[in-house]
Amino acid sequence: MATDFDVEFIEDTEREARFLVRGITPAFANGIRRAILADVPTLSIDTVRFVENSSVLFDEVLALRMGLVPLTTPEGEFDEDDTVTLAIDVEGPATAYSGDLVSPDPQVEPADENIPLIELKDGQRLEAEAEAKLGRGRDHAKFQGGVAVGYRHLQHVEVGDDASEYGEDEAQIVRGVIEDGDELVATSEFGHDLTNRYPGKEVTVEDVPNAFVFHVESDGSMPVDELVLRAVDTLSTRADELREKVSL
């Protein structure tokens, strides 16, 4: 079943993207969504060795907070059992931020530098070594590369006659992306209200079959486009595995 998909970007930044895919079934669209959430391996802190922790938080709580810091994950550089050891040493009075985690590998760094880990008061100190390993979102949420991943049907808009003069002035709310002729417009551009874009017109909205608009946000482990490509790769790898297992 080799069909071509039509992919079109509406919005594409490092952390967030919105793109339209035509010619896929709802099941496949959901498969992609789930793969983005659960199947893309990313690096996260998994073991922490505390040398000194005189802060007010327990070691376990602090370790969990460090685990949730997203780390940049270069593609193809790491295998399943590889580890990267980061170090942190902060002395109060100061706040320990994710940016204080020092990495030996410039490719592996906290994706955001301003996540507060703990506020240290005078005389308190945090010194620890943290080991990051590769994992998947299905094992722990800290390994999720994609956050806020979702999709909607593409909405086709048909502009009809003038609306009746004495009709009700009700807002016509649509969320997602509309297709007006050949033009793709995100509904946020006109406040999600069709009466702003087509004042005084009758407008009908319909779902376009097998066309889905994905909205994907990355936690910073990797750019969104790479995240989606890796997710689709894991899907096809698993499909191949299944085919091999079934055909004897």
Place this chain on the structure above:
Amino acid sequence: MSYKCSRCKRDVELDAYGGVRCPYCGHRVLLKERSRDVKEVDVQ
């Protein structure tokens, strides 16, 4: 230095005969200090 007196803040060694009492000031409240060992924690 396994305990610290909560009143005079001095390190206290306890033995089997002295009971729970600071030998310097007689205070009966002693605090256990955190071990100097490196502690390994799994992120779960």
